[in-house]
């Protein structure tokens with residue numbers, strides 16, 4: 001940071017007075033090489049934070065790269081992030097404490113290679129972050145390998161013959177890419193070389209931080225800096241190389257600035273009142289009985305039909321009614337590709353005992369609402385079990401004689417009460433009529449809580465009753 | 475509260491909110507998407523945060539950031555997503571950040587399929603990322619436990635500053651069962667080590683990098699001590715028809731439910747079979763297994779995978795008893811009959 005004193009006088013408050021976290025006995029100088037750009041940028045950031053009185057509010061995210069130890073120097077809250085993930089970590093920090101000033105500081109390997117997804121999406125969400133992107137066209141920390149910003153022809157440890165477009169592609173211009181996104185409000189590239197460049201960098205950093213303090217959104221400053229060690233150049237040659245080679249490809253300039261039109265964006269306040277939280281979760285105070293008056297022998301039920309017949313809903317209603325009467329219940333749907341073949345089915349278990357496997361493979365009761373469902377599950381039903389066949393849609397008779405066959409024109413009955421789609425409610429009624437494990441009132445209650453429209457409710461109650469009566473005539 | 479018929483996957487989110495979880499970061503994957511969907515629905519209703527991240531890697535790193543900032547935060551995923559999260563989980567361990575992860579296991583390897591399996595055991599229980607670390611792993615087997623264990627996960631995570639995994643599968647996540655939610659909303663405790671963007675926490679640093687071998691040894695010693703304490707204090711299990719059992723079935727999650735049926739039927743036939751269901755996979759209920767090994771003749775492990783937990787059973791009883799195994803993979807959930815036959819076969823071998 002030797003040269004910095006010409007621009008920034010003394011140590012700003014947001015820079016540690018001594019670097020106590022640093023390993024070793026030297027707590028005065030940084031760990032960076034002579035002529036390295038990182039230290040300068042740290043100091044400019046610290047100076048901006050100090051001048052704006054933001055030291056207390058700031059959380060600085062250190063990346064993986066030579067600046068992994070930025071927390072030795074930044075007198076702010078500090079979080080060190082995995083390689084490339086700083087913008088995601090910063091997102092978490094910022095969302096948790098929307099009033100903090102969050103700085104995501106990254107190198108070119110970190111930001112433009114391994115962390116490409118994270119930076120693009122944090123920018124695209126318009127996270128309230130200031131991102132300072134140190135483009136030194138090389139991987140400094142790991143010893144001078146190619147970076148995504150390494151120039152064509154530039155020799156590095158992993159491009160010993162120079163970067164070739166054919167093998168490694170072209171250097172990536174991040175400021176330009178970020179500027180294409182809708183959300184970012186300010187994107188600039190500067191070159192931290194001579195006094196003029198440093199002053200421009202200083203200004204850009206201050207602007208980015210100020211905008212964040214006004215809650216205006218995502219800002220991105222790409223800073224061309226020197227890595228004399230990685231480049232195998234002297235510090236002064238490095239400055240020339242930036243000016244002669246880097247700047248023509250990575251042109252300094254403002255790539256996007258809509259900050260004057262950006263409105264402050266405030267994240268919603270969290271509601272802490274318990275009653276409000278219960279309400280939002282749909283929780284109801286009170287007690288549900290935990291045992292039923294009558295012992296119910298375990299019923300394993302499978303309800304199947306084509307999508308839209310309401311087989312799954314009928315199962316949920318059955319299980320809910322059972323629960324309300326203090327029984328143990330479970331419901332599980334078939335899911336995934338199984339659902340796409342035209343039949344949807346669910347397993348329901350109602351029992352006084354604790355329920356084991358919720359998946360019903362061999363039901364006591366099968367409600368087959370269409371032909372494919374009967375074909376699929378007829379043979380699974382236990383001996384002595386019951387099969388309810390929707391005779392409106394299934395013409396054939398059962399192929400087995402060791403089960404009880406109940407032929408009910410579910411769809412026709414439903415149509416008669418006024419709604420073909422209520423065939424599942426008819427099926428529920430039939431089930432109640434046959435099994436008598438819980439009351440019809442219980443089913444009415446469940447219907448009432450799930451159907452908000454009065455006429456839909458009435459028709460479904462009628463459908464349940466019609467199914468129930470039908471079963472009683474059998 | 476009145477009981478609610480609810481899917482395990484959704485019970486996770488209601489439980490989480492009641493635990494004081496305010497930030498959820500996720501990425502869709504079947505069969506865990508319902509958790510993210512429930513989070514997307516419920517959290518914003520009270521000003522809490524849900525973000526659909528650009529990947530599981532981003533999601534776990536958002537969790538890392540939010541946990542650094544001191545809030546209660548979580549994510550949920552399934553096998554392929556958990557593989558991606560391992561880097562972040564290792565960092566969470568190294569930085570000693572509390573976090574909760576729900577893994578609704580599906581079948582692997584690779585893209586596998588979306589049906590249930592229990593083949594993430596090793597990657598979640600043994601530490602699938604780099605370095606010497608452990609997650610606390612809870613194994614619910616019903617919707618009520620999906621709620622309860624999620625809530626417990628937040629407590630344990632804060633108490634020990636560890637990642638707590640709720641390890642479940644597609645069956646348990648998809649099953650709707652009655653759940654009684656508590657009539658209390660918890661709040662994240664103040665975490666004096668966190669970084670909250672204020673004067674009080676300005677001095678704090680969250681990191682997992684320790685350049686000197688001494689400093690890193692110290693961290694590792696502290697971590698190992700913590701894990702030892704967790705092993706000593708937090709083992710949880712449930713016995714089922716264990717009295718007089720000569721054969722002890724060990725199963726967790728959906729397999730414990732299937733085993734329950736099989737064991738009931740075998741008991742009715744006079745076979746002396748019982749079950750020990752681990753509710754914590756780390757710490758593994760070693761103490762209980764060692765006790766059982768004194769009287770049981772044989773152990774029988776069943777998992778929906780080629781056998782991962784079985785290693786922990788063998789280690790716990792120090793190979794002093796035979797350990798039989800029945801596995802089922804590819805996403806197929808075994809029928810009760812099938813398991814019953816396998817147990818019976820092993821039983822015959824035992825009494826022969």
Ligand SMILES: Cc1ncc(C[n+]2csc(CCOP(=O)(O)OP(=O)(O)O)c2C)c(N)n1
Pocket residue numbers: 064065066067083106107108109110111134136138139140141142147227
């Ligand atoms: C997952 C992972 N992969 C690789 C590394 C090794 N690594 C450390 S720093 C770095 C590149 C840093 O380069 P850059 O971001 O340009 O920062 P600089 O060191 O130049 O400041 C790499 C590849 C790592 N720490 N983690």
Ligand code: SF4
Pocket residue numbers: 031032033035036037038066136140141226227228229230
């Ligand atoms: S290697 Fe390069 S980036 Fe790293 S400290 Fe040295 S000069 Fe700076």
